[in-house]
Amino acid sequence: MKVLIVEDDQFHATYLQEALAEALPEVTEIFHAADGAAGEEEARQGEIEAIVMDLQMEHRNGIEAARTIWAERPQSRILFWSNYADDAYLRGIAQVVPEESAYGYVLKTASRDRLKLALRAVLVEAQIIVDREIHRLQKRGTAPRTRLDDSEFDVLIDLALGLQDKSIAERRGMSLRTVQNRLLSLYDKLGVSSDLDEHLTLNKRVRALNRALATRTINIETLEAAQRDLKTWLAGRR
Amino acid sequence: MKVLIVEDDQFHATYLQEALAEALPEVTEIFHAADGAAGEEEARQGEIEAIVMDLQMEHRNGIEAARTIWAERPQSRILFWSNYADDAYLRGIAQVVPEESAYGYVLKTASRDRLKLALRAVLVEAQIIVDREIHRLQKRGTAPRTRLDDSEFDVLIDLALGLQDKSIAERRGMSLRTVQNRLLSLYDKLGVSSDLDEHLTLNKRVRALNRALATRTINIETLEAAQRDLKTWLAGRR
DNA sequence: AAAGCTGTTGCGGGTTCCCGCAAATATTTT
DNA sequence: AAAATATTTGCGGGAACCCGCAACAGCTTT
Numbered sequence: 001m002k003v004l005i006v007e008d009d010q011f012h013a014t015y016l017q018e019a020l021a022e023a024l025p026e027v028t029e030i031f032h033a034a035d036g037a038a039g040e041e042e043a044r045q046g047e048i049e050a051i052v053m054d055l056q057m058e059h060r061n062g063i064e065a066a067r068t069i070w071a072e073r074p075q076s077r078i079l080f081w082s083n084y085a086d087d088a089y090l091r092g093i094a095q096v097v098p099e100e101s102a103y104g105y106v107l108k109t110a111s112r113d114r115l116k117l118a119l120r121a122v123l124v125e126a127q128i129i130v131d132r133e134i135h136r137l138q139k140r141g142t143a144p145r146t147r148l149d150d151s152e153f154d155v156l157i158d159l160a161l162g163l164q165d166k167s168i169a170e171r172r173g174m175s176l177r178t179v180q181n182r183l184l185s186l187y188d189k190l191g192v193s194s195d196l197d198e199h200l201t202l203n204k205r206v207r208a209l210n211r212a213l214a215t216r217t218i219n220i221e222t223l224e225a226a227q228r229d230l231k232t233w234l235a236g237r238r
Numbered sequence: 239m240k241v242l243i244v245e246d247d248q249f250h251a252t253y254l255q256e257a258l259a260e261a262l263p264e265v266t267e268i269f270h271a272a273d274g275a276a277g278e279e280e281a282r283q284g285e286i287e288a289i290v291m292d293l294q295m296e297h298r299n300g301i302e303a304a305r306t307i308w309a310e311r312p313q314s315r316i317l318f319w320s321n322y323a324d325d326a327y328l329r330g331i332a333q334v335v336p337e338e339s340a341y342g343y344v345l346k347t348a349s350r351d352r353l354k355l356a357l358r359a360v361l362v363e364a365q366i367i368v369d370r371e372i373h374r375l376q377k378r379g380t381a382p383r384t385r386l387d388d389s390e391f392d393v394l395i396d397l398a399l400g401l402q403d404k405s406i407a408e409r410r411g412m413s414l415r416t417v418q419n420r421l422l423s424l425y426d427k428l429g430v431s432s433d434l435d436e437h438l439t440l441n442k443r444v445r446a447l448n449r450a451l452a453t454r455t456i457n458i459e460t461l462e463a464a465q466r467d468l469k470t471w472l473a474g475r476r
Numbered sequence: 477a478a479a480g481c482t483g484t485t486g487c488g489g490g491t492t493c494c495c496g497c498a499a500a501t502a503t504t505t506t
Numbered sequence: 507a508a509a510a511t512a513t514t515t516g517c518g519g520g521a522a523c524c525c526g527c528a529a530c531a532g533c534t535t536t
Contacts, residue, residue, distance in 0.1 A: 009346075011249035108247075162430075162445030164492065167438060177515050180494070187494095192400075196465075197472045200405060203522080204494075206443050207400030213451075213458050214465075220451050220458075227434075227452075234435045402522065415485050418524070425524095441492080442524075 002046060004031040006039035006065060007054040016052055023116035024124060036060030043069050050123040055082040055089055061221055067096040074098040079122040080105045085134040086216040102126035107133050146189050155182040157226045160209050160218060240284060242269040244277035245292040254290055261354035262362060274298030281307045288361040293320040293327055299459055305334040312336040317360040318343045323372040324454040340364035345371050384427050393420040395464045398447050398456060
């Protein structure tokens, strides 16, 4: 069995390599790539279907790499291994994972045993496994009261890019007023006007972005990816 | 000579420890703390004045820890050692470093030799040294045309928190119109309306925050710290 | 001292935003 | 199928925002 490690941090890569050797004796070859683009290439060349993938990397991050890998080989099993428990990453993964494939999400702070368990579960048994720590992120100060649904999330992305209501309506195919309704529920769920001094009125749009970042609903990589999407959309509508 | 390592990643900590032993034979004791709060405590207890500090950590990050350490012992020498070349971190450090003390900033991607050099320069020779890579961050897509000056940066922070013009004016002691002038130059320097389709008009405030994040002028930690400052300011004005 | 620069402030008006109200649709429950 | 509930949409208006124009003030340059 061949396994590919995509990880830009040298120390973490060797640690992973060791854990992998210990946990899965059936592994015969371990490949290594130091960024997302190289990872895609390795996976393609070596026809590798068991991958451990870091999320934050130069050039192309783990989620983007996973998307193209899965596009070529939907049955690939990918264990994501990350420093952060951002909801933004989970959402990103959920958007690219195909029906038929297995994946997992483990934090780098997880114990060696837990990592080994996840390695076996995902790469060998093709299970889906998500570190419980990740759901515990609700603790963050004022986390969103309720999870955003997809359409709210879309509007949040557009808001975060700086689009104005009219453009959002056009892009998402909603009426102006509906966009504004979404914004209202966004403001509510993100707790825009709840915390901080109540005598202080805030700029809701900016505050919404601020809160979305603070609660890890989106992160900077999300924004950069969204910006690229927006550009292609702009190009496509002429 | 005693040295304190404040670093939450186990692998990086041991790597540092090795490099430290190689580079500085005069080191007799190496202490270790896994987060900012523990770091402050160790430094206080052990009366340590040579410190290597990670930036991104739980509880208290490196900059906050450095602030209290420097407040107690201004002559402490601190080498910051970080994954990211964010301008936000440099600004943060510049704000807390006292006149009389030495510090340095090295990226984790730096070669072992460069790290060793920095260790010697800062911890022993009490020089100030900043990794050149960090200034090269101008490359990022559309980096700010010109560096923001302090008053623009202040306004940016307030904008990012969601304050409206009137509140910013009050907090910073400027007239409403002056705040708006600052915003104008902010929009200009951050390239708010330059990139992206020119037929698309954007929400400038949100876009400014977006660009400030994309160019690493501020980061999420900056926002969280700024929010705490705002809260104490709100409490203080009654 | 006069002539520039540069930064501050007030005024005014065109936009965008936020959101209550109410009618029209769509979805779910009974 | 009827009733109840939830969403979508238009209208309208007050507030905030963006910003050109112009009057000043504090500096530096000639």
